[in-house]
Amino acid sequence: MANEPESLILPLLREIRGEIGKTSERLEEVERKLDKLESGQKTIRQALTADTMMSKFVTGDFEERIFELERKVEALTKGQ
Structure with missing residues (x-):
């Protein structure tokens, strides 16, 4: 009876739930x-x-x- 599909379902679902939890933790990380990268790029x-x-x-x-220097030089050269 221990090897019947019904007895394997709950452990399998628990294992799947555990993997989903690990995956969501990785996604959050x-x-x-x-x-953090986007913030650095913005900076x-x-x-x-x-x-x-x-x-x-x-x-x-x-x-x-x-421009001011050119104007003064032009004024000086015209004055000579």
């Missing part, structure tokens, strides 16, 4: 890791955006200074 994207904006600001400031 993977989700946590993915969230990197924000840093790159800030760096790009700062570069544009510095370049713009530099171009303004060059």
Whole structure:
């Protein structure tokens, strides 16, 4: 009687339930890791955006200074 299909069903279902529990724990761990990676990528994207904006600001400031110097040199050369 111990080998009859009815006596194997409950242990099999318990084993399946245990495996499902392990799988859901693994999925939760993977989700946590993915969230952490996405957060890191977002931080990197924000840093790159800030760096790009700062570069544009510095370049713009530099171009303004060059323009002013060119204007002064032109005024000096016209004055001679």
